[in-house]
Amino acid sequence: MATVNDLLLRHSELSPASDTALLDTELLLCHSLSVDRTWLKTWPDKELPAADSQHFEQLFKRRLEGEPVAFIVGTQGFWTLDLGVSPHTLIPRPETELLVEAALELDLPDQSxxxxxxxxxxxxxxxxxxxxxxxxxxxxxxxxxxxxLAEQNRSQCQLDNVQIYQSDWFTAVANRQPQAKFNLIVSNPPYIEVDDAHLFEGDVRFEPASALVSGTDGLDDLKIVVGQSSGFLQPAGWLIVEHGHEQGEVVRELFNDAGFVLVETRQDYNQMDRITLGRLQD
Ligand SMILES: C[S@@+](CC[C@H](N)C(=O)[O-])C[C@H]1O[C@@H](n2cnc3c(N)ncnc32)[C@H](O)[C@@H]1O
Structure with missing residues (x-):
């Protein structure tokens, strides 16, 4: 019978394909045994029933074939939340937490x-x-x-202060909330160039183009979001967008052209330009 440690040692097989091979293996083993990572560390020599080992093998094979861990286990941690994922949209990335941090640092009214x-x-x-x-x-x-999916996650997290509906950027917002002027607009739109080679590598291969690709220069959606936001913001309202690491300068130009002030790009944990924010005039 295989032990916990025996199965964790399999992580070396993932190393060429994944930068997080040991973590991936731990998460897959946790999922197949319905335990947390502390349990794995506490019981390294525990012998596992054949059915549990076989379940792990099935999941591990999918990861060896390149499928993202989040799609295999069905969830991804983001901020303090555990969110359901699906092949219809992006798996939330740690970099996007920078956008959340920036939003929380703003001095916004209590009832924003x-x-x-x-x-x-x-x-x-x-x-x-x-x-x-x-x-x-x-x-x-x-x-x-x-x-x-977002509605399912909202319900799971028991958050009653979020309404979720279908809209092509601002189109349905203008119809459903015609009077609404927001204190803050946030967006992580698709921003990858249509022929970017990264689309054919790693986890991204399993995610939909609709969540990733935005025209020949990756800017089609950022232009809409930045260009139209001022019409939906309160005076002194803020806009924060995530973008590609080579798009900081051009996104700042979009903000300036749209009348934003205090325009600033911030870098992620890899020192790459990642988000830009700006405020409308009072
Ligand atoms: C990069 S993903 C970001 C998902 C999520 N906000 C996050 O940060 O993990 C971009 C999202 O924009 C959505 N999207 C693409 N085109 C859109 C449009 N025209 N109107 C509204 N949403 C759109 C995609 O379906 C996808 O869910």
Whole structure:
């Protein structure tokens, strides 16, 4: 019979394909045994029933074939939340937590209205809603399956201050909330160039183009979001967007052209340009 440690040692087989081979193996083993990582560390010599080892082998094989761990186990941690994922939208990334941090640092009213454009799993909206129960959040996505997933995550997290519906960027927002002027708009839109070689590598291969690709220069959606946000913001309202690491300068130009002030790009933990924010005039 294989022990916990025997199965964890399999991580070396993943090393060429994954930068996080040991963590991936631990998460797959946790999922197949329904235990947490502390349990694995506490019981390294525990002998496992054949059925549990076989379940692990099935999951491990999928990871060896390149499938992201989040799709295999069905969830991904983001901020303090455990979110359901699906192949219809992006798996939330740790870099996007930078956008959440930046939003939480702003000096916004207690009763703020916040809009999350392209919500996917609901990651950004749900993280903000969990930190500020007095904020009212609207989260939209063009993909109906993403809207359903975000709603499922909202319900699972028991967050009543978020409404989620389908919208092609601002189109349905303008119809459903015609009077709404938001204090903050946040968005992590698709921003990858259509022929970017990264689309054919690693976990990204399993995610939909609708969540990743935005025209020949990756800027089609950022232009819409930045260009149209001022019409939906309160005076002195803020916009924060995530973007590619080579897009900081051009995104700052988009903000300046759209009338934003205090425009600033911040870098992620790898010192790469990752988010840009700006405020409308008073
Ligand atoms: C990069 S993913 C971000 C998902 C999520 N906000 C996150 O940070 O994990 C971009 C999301 O934008 C959505 N999207 C793409 N085009 C859109 C559009 N025209 N209107 C609204 N959402 C759109 C995609 O379906 C996808 O869920």
């Amino acid at each position: 209205l916040v809009l999350d454009l392209g919500t996917g799993t609901g990651a950004i909206a749900l993280a903000l809603a969990s930190e500020h129960p007095s904020w009212q959040l609207t989260a939209v996505d063009v993909q109906p399956q993403a809207v359903a």
